[in-house]
Amino acid sequence: MNAFEQFRKSFLCTIAAALCLAGLGNSTPLMAQSQDQDEEVQMGQEVFNELKAKGEIIESSPLYDQLKPIADAITRAAQPRYNHPFKFYLVHEQQPNAFATPGGNVYVVDSLLYFAKNTEELAGTLCHEVSHTIHHDTVTLMEKDQRLERREVGAAILLGPTRAHLLAILLLGKLHSLSYSRDVESRADITGSDVCAATGYNPWGLVWLFQDFDNAKMGQVPQLLSDHPGNQNRVDALKQHFSKNPAVFGKFNPDPKAASPLVVPKDAPEVFLH
Numbered sequence: 346m347n348a349f350e351q352f353r354k355s356f357l358c359t360i361a362a363a364l365c366l367a368g369l370g371n372s373t374p375l376m377a378q379s380q381d382q383d384e385e386v387q388m389g390q391e392v393f394n395e396l397k398a399k400g401e402i403i404e405s406s407p408l409y410d411q412l413k414p415i416a417d418a419i420t421r422a423a424q425p426r427y428n429h430p431f432k433f434y435l436v437h438e439q440q441p442n443a444f445a446t447p448g449g450n451v452y453v454v455d456s457l458l459y460f461a462k463n464t465e466e467l468a469g470t471l472c473h474e475v476s477h478t479i480h481h482d483t484v485t486l487m488e489k490d491q492r493l494e495r496r497e498v499g500a501a502i503l504l505g506p507t508r509a510h511l512l513a514i515l516l517l518g519k520l521h522s523l524s525y526s527r528d529v530e531s532r533a534d535i536t537g538s539d540v541c542a543a544t545g546y547n548p549w550g551l552v553w554l555f556q557d558f559d560n561a562k563m564g565q566v567p568q569l570l571s572d573h574p575g576n577q578n579r580v581d582a583l584k585q586h587f588s589k590n591p592a593v594f595g596k597f598n599p600d601p602k603a604a605s606p607l608v609v610p611k612d613a614p615e616v617f618l619h
């Protein structure tokens with residue numbers, strides 16, 4: 346057996362194990378619920394291990410001084426809605442980005458701190474990401490992956506890693522291009538704005554971020570929102586949500602001139618987790 350066949354065989358085993366576990370889960374809903382929760386932690390841990398192995402996770406940096414107060418406030422507001430602890434990590438990548446993985450980890454790319462124009466835009470982005478976790482969007486998206494639906498792999502031998510491991514593999518391949526539908530994105534915006542309002546950070550930050558992206562030159566638009574569909578619809582949905590809930594959102598100023606500047610040290614040193 347050559348290396349390719351070896352890989353193919355082990356991949357098929359992985360998928361077979363996944364299908365088997367998925368089947369078991371469906372027949373026992375109560376068990377499935379706790380199993381799914383554990384699965385989310387496992388998926389998150391595998392992604393963490395991979396990012397750590399690639400030397401991307403920043404262990405310490407003055408940039409955490411900017412991130413921490415926002416992350417702490419979001420954690421206080423969002424934690425009651427998710428049953429694993431939220432943890433925020435800075436990672437080093439070229440494209441400004443933020444992504445949350447199942448299990449509660451939220452990754453903030455260092456360059457996003459330089460791209461965001463103000464504290465509210467950064468907070469809005471992180472509230473949005475945390476909401477994907479609250480809604481279990483990533484797991485749902487991975488489960489819909491075509492490779493899980495392929496019939497022929499079901500016949501493969503029942504050996505190999507767990508369903509969580511397979512989902513983590515799929516997630517790692519798509520970490521930077523998770524293509525949620527417009528509805529899923531909009532739902533994360535709305536929940537995100539509720540979370541942000543609860544923190545006290547102005548939830549208009551997410552609207553301002555969309556507007557900045559629209560005004561940015563092509564090629565400068567970070568992947569973070571460029572592949573998130575229907576920005577104008579999402580802005581409209583947010584505005585509608587704000588006006589329907591004046592008791593929550595009425596106190597926040599829609600004018601970006603009211604924003605708090607995000608002061609980030611230039612070329613901040615970074616120590617990586619090994």
Ligand SMILES: [Zn+2]
Nearest residue numbers: 525530533573
């Ligand atoms: Zn999103």
